[in-house]
Amino acid sequence: MQLHEVVPWGRSLDEYRAMFALSETDQQGRLLGCGDGPASFNAELAALGKSERLVSVDPLYFFTGPEIAARVEETYKTIISQVKRSHSRYIWTYFADPDALGAARLQAMKIFLKDYEAGRAEGRYLVGALPELPFKDREFDLCLCSHLLFLYTAQLSVDFHLASMLEMLRVAQEVRVFPLLDxxxxxxxxxxPILAELRSANFHADIVDVPYEFQKGGGQMLRVNRRP
Ligand SMILES: C[S@@+](CC[C@H](N)C(=O)[O-])C[C@H]1O[C@@H](n2cnc3c(N)ncnc32)[C@H](O)[C@@H]1O
Incomplete structure (x- = not known):
């Protein structure tokens, strides 16, 4: 991964809770986030101290905090003007307008950056990339993947999606992916095709409504687990 290709844009713990319909029990287990990037999900949840284990894995974590912060600075205005141009594609209830969205994203990334060095030292931020994860089988109860698979349908092949889903299901009992829109x-x-492959491999795969819809029509996640 080259730093100039990275567009750092991270969500909060509150958004993760809503996108993935996380219960109290989910948050207390062994949690893995794939592609968490500069989200504040890990930092905020770690601060609450209730998870048995909490790890985020992302190729972005190859870079230092100041390098990521500089990239946030460089790209922020461009992203917000893109959002302003495509205002009607989103539902403005969770965020009142693009400026409120931008402020929330900057706040999330500030929380992430403040926690980044300590989190790396504690093994909460690990360098790694789908479709191969540096974990043993079933090290986690739940694996979350936000705004990577399905969103980047044009960039990531169906084979990459399937290999990534199977790899996340190797390391976790259950996998949740949001959003399902490109x-x-x-x-x-x-x-x-991914649902068909997973079901034929005897996984239980459901599309579930969640209390978070920002992209119009995007309020659903994919939940996959092993059949008992
Ligand atoms: C749009 S961001 C989403 C960040 C965060 N999940 C959120 O929703 O706020 C996509 C993230 O996926 C990461 N990524 C890209 N390729 C990846 C791969 N092969 N495996 C894991 N993460 C990857 C990027 O570095 C980036 O941090």
């Missing part, structure tokens, strides 16, 4: 706000073309 960047054009269409249901990802990879979703149906």
């Amino acid at each position: 960047l054009d706000l269409q249901r990802s073309a990879h979703l149906a």
Whole structure:
């Protein structure tokens, strides 16, 4: 990964709770976030001290805090003007307007950056990339993947999606992915073939409504686990 290709844009713990319908029990278990980037999910949840284990894995964590902070600075205005241009594609209830969205994202990334060095030292931020994860089988109860799979349908092949889903299911009992829409706000073309493959491999796979909809029509996650 090259730093100039990175567009750092991270969500909060409150958004993760809503996107993945996280229960208290979910938050107390062994949790893995794949592609958490500069989200404040890990920092905020770690501060509450209730999770048995909490790890985020992302190729971004190859870079230092100041390098990531500089990239946030460089890209922030461009992202916000893109959001302003495509205002009607989003539902403005959770965030009142693009400026409120920008302020929330900057706040999340500030919380992440403040925690980053300590989190790296504690093994909460690990360098790694799907479709291969540096963990043993079933090290985690729940694996979350936000705004990576399905969103980047045009960039990431169906084979990459399947290999990534199977790898997350190798290391965790259950996997949840949000959103299921691509960047054009269409249901990802990879979703149906991935559901079929997972079900034929005897996984239990469901599409579940969640209390978070920012992309219009995007209020659903994929939940997959092993059949008992
Ligand atoms: C749009 S950001 C989403 C960040 C965070 N999950 C959130 O929702 O706020 C996508 C993230 O995926 C990471 N990423 C890209 N390729 C990846 C891969 N192969 N495996 C894991 N993460 C990857 C990027 O570095 C980036 O941090």
